[in-house]
Amino acid sequence: MDSRTKGKTVMEVGGDGVAVITLINPPVNSLSFDVLYNLKSNYEEALSRNDVKAIVITGAKGKFSGGFDISGFGEIQKGTRKEPKVGYISIDIITDLLEAARKPSVAAIDGLALGGGLELSMACHARISTPGAQLGLPELQLGVIPGFGGTQRLPRLVGLTKALEMILTSKPVRAEEGHSLGLIDAVVPSAELLTTARRWALDIVERRKPWISSLLKTDKLPPLGEAREILKFARGQTRKQAPNMKHPLMCLDALETGIVSGPRVGLEKEAEVGSQVISLDTTKGLIHVFFSQRGTVKVPGVTDRGLMPRKIKKVAIIGGGLMGSGIATALILSSYPVILKEVNEKFLEAGIGRVKANLQSRVRKGSMSKEKFEKTMSLLKGSLDYESFRDVDMVIEAVIENISLKQQIFADLEKYCPQHCILASNTSTIDLNKIGERTKSQDRIVGAHFFSPAHVMPLLEIVRTNHTSAQVIVDLLDVGKKIKKTPVVVGNCTGFAVNRMFFPYTQAAMFLVERGADPYLIDSAVSKFGMPMGPFRLCDLVGFGVAIATATQFIENFPERTYKSMIIPLMQEDKRAGEATRKGFYLYDDKRKAKPDPELKKYIEKARSISGGNVDPKLVKLSEKEIIEMTFFPVVNEACRVFAEGIAVKAADLDIAAIMGMGFPPYRGGIMFWADSIGSKYIYSRLDEWSKTYGDFFKPCAFLAERGSKGAPLSAPVEQARSRL
């Protein structure tokens, strides 16, 4: 294979007259342009050869195909590759050459058939799969649409409602379900896959099996009126669930065109829309996220040293509160035996009860069987002392944020745990060097910062100090993968990456409110921007106790740029501490529904009189755009500091940290990607202007000032940014 080409296909013609074409492009046999053009040549040859009666398409090494090569979209977006003529692949190759051929094709699907992979198989005249195969059209998740005929063939094979569900949720189905839906013709063991597919293809030639072109099927489609109603409903739901994205609606347009005007016109519409979506900003953001998420496990100087993860056989957790019990849940769900330690029977019982409740909620929702529940719970043992810690491979401390308590715990751990044991802390803000100050085990001390609820939230912030060994990080990355988290490795500082980047977010919101902005308008603008909730609703959810503890850390460590507002402490004095007390920035009913509270004004006015700030008429009338800028540009500013200090190795890691830790909208590509889409010059100029009017809280950092003054991208590595200047 030429080093510049990406993948290929190979064709072997058997004595039975079946040409087997194998897709080869490791690791997932993605359909690069090279693979697709090779496939075309193989088809042309197979169709012209007299010794070929039928064709089987399969994928190398147990995987059919993970779909179109996603990096191809990036090349088109950057202009480094010219997009082929609209419809060339989906119509000229897949439909007119393959599906309309005089010789039948059968797809032999092992492992994955996703996106373009499934679409290619749907153009074949039958599909045989192994039991473990996953079949899906996850394109919308990437900001694109099924563009190799999926919008036309899937509804014709599985019915409109099921096709919409599969496309709109991006969720794959397993082989058995695919079989019962009519997507798969037969499910056979791996060892029989190719022989069955060959036989099936010959049976089609000999008319012992039907020769079906999916595109021409109509039996699964509902009558036109009903189809229109179903699509109308789907549009309504999509508008509600993804208000800031255009591509799902554009995908529905392609689907509807095919149903109303026939599949050929549908294919043309799909090709047109498919080409348009590539240049949407939201698509650029989602594709960036796809690769960035996979890039977080590549840590220079750590994962490139050939270290193998050690086996973690048993884990201990200290503290059975909300975090500790959530972490225990995540671990036992991935089959790790766990010891949960608490200080007394009552707390221990409560901690185990929380884990139980977490699992029971799965049983109630039907996603866990009773047997699995019992088996999973049996992995959890309670303890009141350290005796059972003698054979653990990892401890995760998850007690309250109190430095001296943590220091005592780590000193005890050093005494009781084996020499190789990883000593991790789930602290969200405290400097790990301080936590390990009273030990000689600095090389095995690491941060394992989970986000609440730990068994649900996808991010694991792995915090390394200057002393943490590369082996310990490799081990923790492996645990992260096993418990299905996206790990981001960051350096040690107050608040690490996520909390540090986002501490100005709430503070900016408090500042604006003290100067006259409406808190409910701020929350509404931020939600419309795409965050799961606004800063005030978030404070209520987290609880004011935690909010004050976190703010204290920042006030102590970054006094020059911390905006100190008294709104939360004043409410706390009145026993309003957020959602748990049913009163915070909002009032909460029995169903935890939030309602604005007119009394809030009182606290804001009092806080204003303490800070001595005045109502600013400009800030009273902020537009939604200005609200977003004034709350998020300070976040960008802090993200720049985190990047410049080397707390994050890559800007893309901060993007993933912001998305998975704070719910920053993925279709905006993450905090640094979003900032670069706006431009460093503009962000710098806004912050600079606000800092002159409103003070140092908004002052752009040196890194932002340097890049902003030249309009250089914030996400570029330092050398690259310099070289562009």
Ligand SMILES: CCC[C@H](O)CC(=O)SCCNC(=O)CCNC(=O)[C@H](O)C(C)(C)COP(=O)([O-])OP(=O)([O-])OC[C@H]1O[C@@H](n2cnc3c(N)ncnc32)[C@H](O)[C@@H]1OP(=O)([O-])[O-]
């Ligand atoms: C016009 C076009 C129309 C068409 O309808 C559009 C499409 O098909 S859109 C596509 C629709 N398809 C999808 O949306 C499927 C997207 N892919 C996935 O969901 C998962 O990767 C998969 C489930 C396949 C494997 O999960 P896993 O086992 O946990 O493994 P992993 O996730 O860690 O990935 C391993 C490596 O493979 C790489 N890579 C993977 N797929 C692609 C690709 N298509 N391309 C390129 N690369 C891809 C991935 O980057 C990683 O590389 P690296 O350098 O090692 O970091």
